[in-house]
Amino acid sequence: QSLDYDCCFNEPYIHMLEKQDSRTSSRNEAVRWVVTLFVGIFTGLVALFIDVVIKELMGLKVGIVKNCIELLSVKGYLVLSLLVLLAFNLSFTFISGLFTAAEPLAAGSGIPEVKCYLNGVKVPRVVRLFTLVCKAVGVLFSVAGGLLVGKEGPMIHSGAVIGAGVPQVTTCTLYIYRDKRDFASSGAAAGVAAAFGAPIGGVLFSLEEGSSFWNQMLTWRTFLCSMTAAFTLNLFLSGTRIEGENPSSDNTAWGSFYQPGLLTFGQFKCPEGERGCQLWTVLDLFVFIVMGVVGGLLGALFNAINTRLTKHRMKHVHNRHPAIRVLEVLLVTMVTTIVAFTAAMTLGECKEVAPIVINVTSPVEQTVQYFFCPNGTYNDMATLFFNTQETSIRQLFHQEATFSLQSLGIFFLLFFCLSCWTYGTSVPSGLFVPSLLCGAAYGRFVGNLLKMLPGFEHIYSGTFSLIGAAAFLGGVVRMTISLTVILIESTNEISYGLPIMIVLMVAKFTGDLFNHGLYDIHIELKGVPLLEWHPPHGMDRLCASDIMETSLSYIYPHTRIQSIVSILRTTRHHAYPVVTENHDSMVERRARAKANTMVSNNIKFRNENSLTRANEQMRRIMSRRSAEIKILEDQEQRSRSGSMDSRNAEEDINFTLMTSSVELYRGLSPTAEDHGFGDKFKPLTFHGLILRHQLITLLSRGVCYAENTPSSCQPTLTYEELTEDYPRWLDIHDVDLTQLHPRMIMDVTPYMNPCPYTVSPNTPVPQVFKLFRTMGLRHLPVTNDMGEIVGIVTRHNLTTENLKQKLKDSQHNA
Structure with a gap:
């Protein structure tokens, strides 16, 4: 179904x-x-709420697990520590x-x-x-688990729900769906601002990923909403003392604004005392471009694997009992916990703690993990996993x-596989942060590797980690545009703008050679008729x-209740053309058209060539017959050349005719032999559109x-x-019709939209696509120069798959 953002100018x-x-x-x-x-x-x-509760749950879990490891590692009972960790994680993810x-829609990031x-x-x-509640509460336990x-990611969905829900308490919105869409756009932008501290x-x-219709006033309101969300989060975080954050502040430090969003990257600067260190140089751009190519390839591989997993889930998991989906979540949780615990225990290396600060709020001693390492050292693998x-x-x-290179490489491979497996499970799950962490490990691996080579002693490993994160997330x-600005605002370093932009563009172009972005893939797998920014190439033909639909369900300006109820119960259309039958002869129609100077001055073809519903059906039937004749000629030629067994020739011809007829002309009825052809496709003068919910109301x-x-x-x-x-x-089956006599008549003219957008039959598809998408339409009637409706264009007619198929059929018939 589609949303109609066009205004209905009825009485x-x-x-x-x-x-x-x-x-x-x-x-x-x-x-x-x-x-x-x-x-x-x-x-x-x-x-x-999400940030504070997650940190409290994580602090509780990690604190107990730390104590268990310290107490039980001496006695050699590390398996008990693993069981304690499993108990926490399984309990949390079970709740999620x-x-x-x-509410199944609470699963995933919600961005698609x-x-x-x-x-x-x-x-x-x-x-x-209810979706917001399930999303906000579920993400607490999926992350803490x-x-x-x-x-x-779920914050963006939550912001959109808030944006769509808050306006419903007012009665001042005029364009119902349009205002709701605009507020949802602002809410989604506020979710990004709160998550990353990036209002712009x-x-x-x-603008880039969401709305198809934009204007200056919406830009200002969206910016206000984003700034307000970032300011509100900042204000309350500044006065909320959380262990390990901003130790220099106290409980009354309201308004210090030390953390602009849920995810801040800190300040990038070279370590003091390290001579020759630079954040990045022009020569590093060549390395960044190569990293962008590799990031695009890795992103394409990630998307390809996740696509296969998602198809398997849709076939074997999602269409079964909800308990199966919960069991899958528990399985993924168990495997992830065991892998992380085992890797930290056996594959991590113990490193000396450097007395430095990793960002503006937390010293390194408070963020590293000392699992299985002696005093004065930390476990680098456990630091990344725990x-x-x-x-x-x-x-x-x-x-x-x-x-160590070994720890970074192993962590990247494990995290890549586990995060790819996890995304798509039935829990609220964002994709931004896992992709950033996976890419940061990849970039840090490249930076550490380059630092071992002569001529690269000046590089700052953190820069390469940031570039790797951008490359993988972009892949x-x-x-492109929004992600560049988000990363720049998160780093507070404008000098990173050029390399981040280049890397994201290279990663996108490289990945597009193999598949689409992961959000678009999931939209396509769900069969949602999403309209891209532009129609496919070659649509100007x-x-x-x-592409229009010619089988129409219509009503008359004055229609009996019985007919309206029958139409509403037997069809699922969301708009119906309001028409009157045109009983004029062809001569009268031509004379009437010539008398109407406005019509005659604007038509692009002669009156005798005007398209009607009847001759459109006849044209398609003749095209069908031509295709059948061509198939017969091809089969006959093959039979004469001896490339086909004569005994099977007739059977093969019949089979080809039958299958080609079904596939190429499915639903193109009636045939020429059907009775009542002229009555069914009589000329209908178009007067307006009336929506389904208006008729039910x-x-x-x-x-x-x-x-x-x-009347x-x-x-x-x-x-x-x-x-x-x-x-x-209301639904038509919920309406009490006992008080209405079936023979009573309804006059729909005061409530129909008498001036919807329309196009002529010869309007090029790119113009139809642009009008439909930019104006947020749901139905686009097609009328000829006589004011007669000949078809209607809906969202499904403009999808990429349908347009490509129509172009293929057109070339085949030509």
């Missing part, structure tokens, strides 16, 4: 506008700004799995669903309050106490008549009149009454 809406004055319009605009402000505040508070079992919603696709329950997932990056994220992922990223960015999600309110009375006796509805059921529109 109730026009009367509502006429009653408004300038003060009412100003008040409505002020309410929109206030609602935007509250969306940012609530998003920041949800981010604060229960929340996603209650938000992207679909902002693109105009109606994803059921994606912006419900040791799964290789992030909390930053949040605005660009909504810290929060954000802390591990900062370790790789800033800690100059070198991680996975294929974001097609026009609207080649009119039925539920008893808007109709008896056939022996004038002026029909009750009227105001705009408020017409939209009273939003957003829970």
